[in-house]
Amino acid sequence: MSKPTIDNYESEHTKFMRELFAKRPHLIEQQKEARAIWWDKKVNQEELKRFNESEVPQKSYVYFDWLQK
Template sequence: MMDYSYESEHTKFMRELLEKNPQLESKRLEARNIWWDKKLDKEEQKRFNESDEPMKPYVYFGG
């Protein structure tokens, strides 16, 4: 039988941090919205992929 009462030090730290600072959750969501939660524009993505120039071999040498 599994002992589900165990709590790691990291989990305990995070739980206590969020209890003491409830505003962190809204700040986390705000930061996530800046970088991750974006609507994907399929047409823009298509243009981006089509304009991608393949990498040349031996990019670190003059040529």
């Protein structure tokens, strides 16, 4: 067996996940569904615009306000 190099190295976790998905292909779809709960959401442009417009600028170095007094 040859030593792993950067070109052919595969972590134990990556190997485990690849083998798991090969044995149980239905998990791929379940993973996508679970990811969609928190990620891959469409952005509401109106809400994003309102959020950006309501931002209040913060003074830099707020922890050093005592220097300005």
